[in-house]
Amino acid sequence: MPALRKNLIPLLLILPLNALADYDQQYQACLDASGMINNASVAGCAEGVSEAVKKEMNRVYQQLFLKLQASTPQDAEQLETAQKAWLVYRNGHCDLQGKHVGSPMYYTCPMELNIQRVDELKFLLDNGG
Numbered sequence: 001m002p003a004l005r006k007n008l009i010p011l012l013l014i015l016p017l018n019a020l021a022d023y024d025q026q027y028q029a030c031l032d033a034s035g036m037i038n039n040a041s042v043a044g045c046a047e048g049v050s051e052a053v054k055k056e057m058n059r060v061y062q063q064l065f066l067k068l069q070a071s072t073p074q075d076a077e078q079l080e081t082a083q084k085a086w087l088v089y090r091n092g093h094c095d096l097q098g099k100h101v102g103s104p105m106y107y108t109c110p111m112e113l114n115i116q117r118v119d120e121l122k123f124l125l126d127n128g129g
Contacts, residue, residue: 023049023115039104046107053114060121
C-alpha cells in the first residue's frame with residue numbers, strides 16, 4: 001500500500017490547480033486517474049488532497065489570526081483555542097469513524113473535515129474576522 005500511495009500523490013500535482021478550491025473534484029480526479037478504487041487508492045488520494053487542504057487552512061488561519069490580533073487580540077486567542085479544540089475533535093471523530101465505519105474513513109474523514117474547516121475559516125475572514 002505505501003508504494004501505491006507514493007505513486008498516487010504525484011497524480012495530484014498534474015491535476016488542474018486553477019480549481020484548487022474544489023477539493024472534491026481533485027479527489028475524484030485522483031481516484032479516476034488511479035484506474036481503480038480500493039483502500040490504497042482512497043487512502044493515497046485522500047491524503048494527497050488533505051495535504052493541499054491543510055496548506056490552505058494554515059494560510060487562511062494565519063490571515064484571520066493576524067487580522068484579529070490587530071483589532072481584537074482576545075479574539076485571536078479565542079481563535080487559537082477554537083482551532084486547537086477543532087483539531088482534537090477532528091482527530092477523535094475520524095478515529096471513531098475509522099474503527100466503526102471502516103479503514104478508508106481514517107483518510108477520507110480528515111480530508112472532508114479539513115475542507116469544511118477551510119470554508120469555516122474563510123467565512124470568518126470574509127465576514128468581519
